[in-house]
Amino acid sequence: MSNLWLVARREIAIRARTRSFVVGLLVTAVMVAGVSFLPRLFGGPDSFTVGLVGSAALEPAVKTLAQDVTVTFRRFPDEAAARAAVTEGDVDAAVVDNRSLLADGEVQQSLGALLKSGHQVVQTEERLRAAGLDPAKVAEATRVPPLQEVSVSAASGDAGVRAGVATVVVLALFFLLMSSVMQVAMGVVEEKGSRIVELLLTSIRPWQLLGGKIVGLGVLGLVNLVVVIVAGLGSALAAGLVADLPPGMAGIVAGAVVWFLLGYAFFAAMAGSLGALVSRQEEVSSVLTPMMTLMMAAYFVAFFAVAQPTATLARVLSLIPPFSSMVMPVRMAATEVPLWEVALAAVLMVLAVVGVLLLGARIYRRAVLRTGARVGLGEVLRNG
Amino acid sequence: MLEAQGLRKRYGAKDALRDVSLSLRQGEMFGFVGANGAGKTTTMRIIMGVLEADEGEVRWQGRPLSFDDRRGFGYMPEERGLYQKMKVGEQIDYFGRLHGLTPAASAAATGELIERLGIAERRNDRVEALSLGNQQRVQLAVALVHRPTVLILDEPFSGLDPIAVDALAEVLAERRSAGVPVIFSSHQLELVERMCDSVGIISAGRMVAAGPVEEVRAREGRRTLKVVVRDAVPGWADGLPGTLTTEGDRQTLTVTEGDDQSVLGAAVRAGRVEHFGWEQPTLTEIFREAVA
Numbered sequence: 091m092s093n094l095w096l097v098a099r100r101e102i103a104i105r106a107r108t109r110s111f112v113v114g115l116l117v118t119a120v121m122v123a124g125v126s127f128l129p130r131l132f133g134g135p136d137s138f139t140v141g142l143v144g145s146a147a148l149e150p151a152v153k154t155l156a157q158d159v160t161v162t163f164r165r166f167p168d169e170a171a172a173r174a175a176v177t178e179g180d181v182d183a184a185v186v187d188n189r190s191l192l193a194d195g196e197v198q199q200s201l202g203a204l205l206k207s208g209h210q211v212v213q214t215e216e217r218l219r220a221a222g223l224d225p226a227k228v229a230e231a232t233r234v235p236p237l238q239e240v241s242v243s244a245a246s247g248d249a250g251v252r253a254g255v256a257t258v259v260v261l262a263l264f265f266l267l268m269s270s271v272m273q274v275a276m277g278v279v280e281e282k283g284s285r286i287v288e289l290l291l292t293s294i295r296p297w298q299l300l301g302g303k304i305v306g307l308g309v310l311g312l313v314n315l316v317v318v319i320v321a322g323l324g325s326a327l328a329a330g331l332v333a334d335l336p337p338g339m340a341g342i343v344a345g346a347v348v349w350f351l352l353g354y355a356f357f358a359a360m361a362g363s364l365g366a367l368v369s370r371q372e373e374v375s376s377v378l379t380p381m382m383t384l385m386m387a388a389y390f391v392a393f394f395a396v397a398q399p400t401a402t403l404a405r406v407l408s409l410i411p412p413f414s415s416m417v418m419p420v421r422m423a424a425t426e427v428p429l430w431e432v433a434l435a436a437v438l439m440v441l442a443v444v445g446v447l448l449l450g451a452r453i454y455r456r457a458v459l460r461t462g463a464r465v466g467l468g469e470v471l472r473n474g
Numbered sequence: 475m476l477e478a479q480g481l482r483k484r485y486g487a488k489d490a491l492r493d494v495s496l497s498l499r500q501g502e503m504f505g506f507v508g509a510n511g512a513g514k515t516t517t518m519r520i521i522m523g524v525l526e527a528d529e530g531e532v533r534w535q536g537r538p539l540s541f542d543d544r545r546g547f548g549y550m551p552e553e554r555g556l557y558q559k560m561k562v563g564e565q566i567d568y569f570g571r572l573h574g575l576t577p578a579a580s581a582a583a584t585g586e587l588i589e590r591l592g593i594a595e596r597r598n599d600r601v602e603a604l605s606l607g608n609q610q611r612v613q614l615a616v617a618l619v620h621r622p623t624v625l626i627l628d629e630p631f632s633g634l635d636p637i638a639v640d641a642l643a644e645v646l647a648e649r650r651s652a653g654v655p656v657i658f659s660s661h662q663l664e665l666v667e668r669m670c671d672s673v674g675i676i677s678a679g680r681m682v683a684a685g686p687v688e689e690v691r692a693r694e695g696r697r698t699l700k701v702v703v704r705d706a707v708p709g710w711a712d713g714l715p716g717t718l719t720t721e722g723d724r725q726t727l728t729v730t731e732g733d734d735q736s737v738l739g740a741a742v743r744a745g746r747v748e749h750f751g752w753e754q755p756t757l758t759e760i761f762r763e764a765v766a
């Protein structure tokens with residue numbers, strides 16, 4: 091076992107100090123943070139400046155109504171001055187004498203709605219008061235509580251946010267899996283191609299060498315995943331999105347980590363043993379093609395599951411290894427999944443991982459010392 | 475005691491090893507020579523467990539060689555292999571650890587070896603930045619770092635400059651006197667002759683001669699009688715066995731069998747005898763004869 095750790099430690103030490111690893115981490119963090127800020131960019135601005143000419147009654151009314159946005163008011167002496175400010179872009183819109191709304195072209199939708207409701211409230215109050223009603227009663231009567239949103243579906247009413255989180259999960263899992271697994275294969279070929287494996291295998295067992303590589307690169311992949319999670323949650327917090335995150339966020343994160351590890355173990359063992367069949371880096375991608383196809387298929391199903399987490403295809407494939415490693419975490423993010431389904435998927439996946447590890451170690455052991463031409467998979471499995 | 479008995483290995487229709495046996499006592503240095511493709515590397519790889527023999531067995535201290543025994547061996551494969559991107563010192567240290575040394579012991583051994591093999595100032599360079607000969611020294615350090623119980627070195631001297639050859643010869647001699655059996659293959663036969671206690675000559679997968687250098691010499695090589703005569707009368711050697719070569723006013727008669735005294739008599743009568751004597755064959759001569 092200690093040899094496995096030595097191998098893993100070397101992998102970590104060697105790669106963690108390469109520039110590409112550090113740059114890769116930074117780029118991922120920035121990208122994930124960017125994704126978290128996107129809804130805000132598309133959601134439009136959240137602060138406005140509005141010019142006022144004449145009555146100032148609109149100001150308190152709008153301020154009470156504005157919940158998600160802040161509106162600042164600026165007073166202008168006459169319509170001409172307000173017009174000029176709107177044209178210059180100093181203010182987003184201007185209200186003149188509670189009569190007209192000036193805008194450069196069309197007024198921004200949410201601001202328009204806000205100003206119109208404010209205007210409605212002010213005018214109603216004023217007219218009711220003019221009709222002789224008690225101002226206090228008028229004020230109370232106009233203070234209508236807003237409509238409360240209640241979801242009647244099983245999903246807790248935040249389907250949009252959940253779908254967003256699920257998308258991030260799919261992307262992160264897929265790209266991290268892909269790059270970590272690729273590195274396992276390339277590392278195996280590097281050792282085989284440079285013949286150092288002949289020397290290594292006189293002092294350690296093949297499973298220790300392959301296992302150490304998988305563990306070491308897995309730790310780095312996990313570091314990457316943690317960076318994604320921290321960057322994602324951190325920036326969501328900073329962007330003010332966090333109040334919107336679905337309640338089971340901790341569970342979703344834990345699920346993503348566990349499923350990442352299972353998926354990684356499965357595909358890394360596969361990539362390591364397939365990599366052992368060839369001796370040159372140029373051959374890596376062709377020998378990995380079947381596995382990559384499998385990963386892509388899982389990825390597409392996972393993407394489909396983001397949109398339709400309760401469809402039969404998504405449900406079935408979220409139980410079947412290795413698809414489950416990508417589809418199940420997505421379903422868990424996108425919707426509520428019965429516990430027994432999660433447990434069944436996990437058990438099946440763990441069994442599959444054990445099987446692939448055993449088989450992979452066997453292929454690796456038989457193929458890795460046979461340098462030169464590509465070794466046939468059937469041949470390796472048949473012999474002995 | 476390290477023994478290989480009756481090793482056979484086939485590659486398809488080709489017999490790489492037909493029947494190879496060898497044995498080494500503690501502290502014995504064994505030179506393994508043979509033409510290209512004769513089977514040296516194949517034999518060494520089988521001993522190291524990198525390759526499986528079709529038949530035959532390798533034994534160590536009287537019992538079949540196990541993986542744990544081999545872990546204590548030092549091996550230099552024919553196809554050199556190092557992590558190109560790893561630093562020299564780190565790499566040697568890493569192999570020390572893989573062979574089971576403690577961190578402290580491995581660091582100490584690394585420091586000592588790079589000093590002795592003359593690569594101390596390259597310690598923090600990546601292997602890929604080193605010349606081929608210096609990479610070879612790193613490869614040797616990797617094979618030696620854990621104070622191996624047996625050394626199996628496939629052409630360790632190839633590519634080394636004379637200084638490095640001496641440094642390596644010194645390290646090997648020291649390991650030998652510590653009781654470590656050493657096998658190395660080489661095409662530099664003078665070196666083998668100078669350094670080894672015993673030799674094995676392999677030809678087309680068969681060990682054609684093996685044993686202590688002196689014995690092999692006495693057994694395999696024929697002694698030759700060499701007579702050099704100056705200003706000899708023409709035709710003096712007619713009727714004598716052997717071959718005559720002429721170089722200026724000197725004539726050399728080389729005889730492999732016959733009565734040395736009658737040859738000497740004829741030579742004295744013919745002219746001025748500058749040299750007369752039986753000569754031991756060199757390993758090169760034995761080798762040529764054995765593999766012919």
Ligand SMILES: Nc1ncnc2c1ncn2[C@@H]1O[C@H](COP(=O)(O)OP(=O)(O)OP(=O)(O)O)[C@@H](O)[C@H]1O
Nearest residue numbers: 485489490508509510511512513514515516517552
């Ligand atoms: N992987 C292989 N496949 C087929 N034949 C092989 C293989 N490896 C070695 N051989 C054959 O086995 C024989 C012995 O080769 P080996 O490498 O042991 O020779 P060697 O004595 O080390 O030669 P050299 O001095 O050139 O290093 C050769 O005829 C070689 O062609």
Ligand SMILES: [Mg+2]
Nearest residue numbers: 514515516552
């Ligand atoms: Mg060889």
